Amino acid sequence: MKTDVFISGGGVGGLTLALKLAQRGVDVVIAERLASHTPAYKGELLQPKSMQIFDGLGLFEEIKERANEIKVLDMLELSSTLAVRDQSYLDYSVLPGKYNAAYMAHHEELKSIILGAASHFSNFHYLRGTTCKKVTEDKAILRKGKEQIEVQADYFIGAEGRASITRKAMGIEIKQSAYNHHFLTVTFPRPENFRDGQIISTYNRFLGLFPLPDNLVRSVYLIPEGDYQQLKEKPISHFHKLYTDLAPSLDGYVQQLQEWKKIQLMIPVMFHAPAYIKGNKAIIGDAAHAVHPMAGEGMNMAIQDADILGELLADMMESGNRQPENLLWYEKVRYKRAEHVLQLSHLSALAYSFPFRTVSYLRKKTVERMEEDPILHFKQMLNVSGLGMWKENVRDRFIQGGFMPVRSRDLTSDTKELKYFTREEDYPWKVEGLV
Template sequence: MKTDVFIGGGGIGGLTLALKLARRGFDVVLAERMAVRSPTYKGELLQPKSMQIFDGLDVYDAICDRSNEIKVLDMLELSSTLKVKDQSFMDYSVLPGKYNAAYMIHHEELKTIIRKSACEYDNFHYLKGTACKGYTENTAILQKGAEKFEVEAKFFFGAEGRSSVTRKAMEIEVKQTTYNHHFLTVTFPRAENFTDGKIISTYNRFLGLFPLPDNQVRSVYLIPPGDYKTLKEKPISHFHKLYTDLAPAVDGYVQRLADWKKIQLMIPVMYHAESYVKGNKAIIGDAAHAVHPMAGEGMNMAIQDADVLGELAADMLAEEKTDTANLAWYEKVRYRRADHVIQLSHLAALAYSFPYRPVSYLRQRTFERMEEDPILHFKQMLNVSGLGLWKENVRDRFIQGGFMPVRAKELTEGTKELKYYKPEDDYPWKVEGLI
């Protein structure tokens, strides 16, 4: 078998990359080792930049139709008697333009939308139940059941997630950071009018609630490492109470979980490969980096990697400039952005990692200040959205810490838009030229 581009892994990253390339008319072979839908929970929150990318791929409407739009994340800090002490908001509508909301969608359903769209192109070949086992110099070695075969390609892109075969073939090691907490995660029914995201915390507890379509809500509940096994030995009513204590809004709904079977353990990790490209190979998404799920960024990073690498590879093929040195553009654009998001997610994780009252007080104060100061609020939402990057400076930190007064002045839409990435930031080789 011979193709232009081989992609290992049919998760969100691999499928988005395939759709981009297929639409540009290039031959793509994608091997996905799973033959059926994955039963594990994965990322489900789409940030504004991902929606902008999906708009460009003509799947925006299909995704909106099957999502719950989230304009606001409601951050509640509770006292030890579980009374609301403080409430602040992360509001996507501070972002000017069309992409000013996040969207919650069932992970497997998003994959189906992208895969179906890619399958409309005859030049896309989806090999399900087929694992990538490794590489020779110009072929990927694949296995389906007992059958082994090879695919010859110009480029080989690894989108196989955390245990990437392509990353191993590129001899790139990753050093994993773990956290002092794990999460329980599960989806269950919700009230129809419960549509905004909620993050509810006390000094030693954390519950995130992210409404999905079909009146369902995805939840994450922080637990100490090792507690999953002992928790599962308790009656399910114990789990219900952990949730209803913090979120009365789920009372009457969480109880529909009748046993522990659907409640999964999620172990957060962080790593960043030292490079994304080697010769005719590149890695994207979780193969290249993993972030703590607190900021809801993992899947979005995979989509954004796919967008840049897909555009680059398509331009290289279209201009017949297939010198692999050009692949460095992908790393040049994405590495710094990904690094910032990894740090952002890490900081958000640390804010909930220490079960002490002074930490809870500091967190509450930081969120209050972020909401009151229009520049801080915009920076936070911009950086989370992926639409642009505007790093916090020393003055911002002083304001956040309460050592300087908040700024009253609102930013104009024009000033805000100046901070958005422009096409030449996303695809600089189109201006500077390929070799």
């Protein structure tokens, strides 16, 4: 089998890349190890930049229709008696323009939408239930049952997630950091009017609630590392109480979960591969970086990688500038953006990692200040959205710490939009040229 681009791994990242290439007339083969949908939980929160990318791919309306729109993240800090001590909002509407909300979509459904769109193209070849075993200079060796398949390609992209075999073939080593906590994660029914995201915390507890369509809610509950086995031995009513203590509105809903086996353990890790490309190979998504799930960014980073690399590969094919050195543009655009998101997510994780009252007090203060100061609020939402990157400076830190007063004047929409990545920043080779 011969193709222009071979992609190993048909997760959200690999599929988005394949769709983008197929739409631009590039011949693409994608191999996905799984033969059918998996019940395993994965990313479901689509940030504004991902929606902008899907708009470019013609999928915005379809995804929006099948998703729950989240305008606001409601941040509740409770006292040790579980009374509300503080309530702040992180609001996507501070972002001007069309992409000013996040969307919760079922992970497998999102993949089906992308796959469905790609399947219309005769230059898109999807090999289901096919594992990529080895990648060499010019071919990938795949296995489907007992059959061995060889794919020759000009470029090989690793989109297989954390245990990427393409990354290994490229000789790229990663250093993974672990956290002192894990999460229980599960989806269950919710009240119909519960539509916004909620982060509920006490000094030693954390519950994240993200409403999905179909009156369901995806939840993540923080537990100390190593507690899972012990917890599972308790009656399921113990789990219900953990939730209803923090979110009484879920009483009568969370109890619809009757088995521990539906509740999955999620182990957060963080790594950033030192490089994304080598010769005619590149890695995207979780193969290139794993991010703590606190800020809901992992899937979005995979989509954003796919967008930049897809545009680049398609431009290389179209212009005949096929030299692999051009792939450097992908790393140049994406590496520092990904590093920033990794750091943001890591900081958010630390803010909820330590069960001390001082940490809870500082967290409450920081979130309160972020809501009150319009520039801090915009910066936070901009960075989380993926639409732009605006790092916090010393003045921001002083305001957050309460050492300087909050600013009362907001930025105009035009000034805010100047902070969005431009087309030239997303795709700089279009201006600077390919070799």
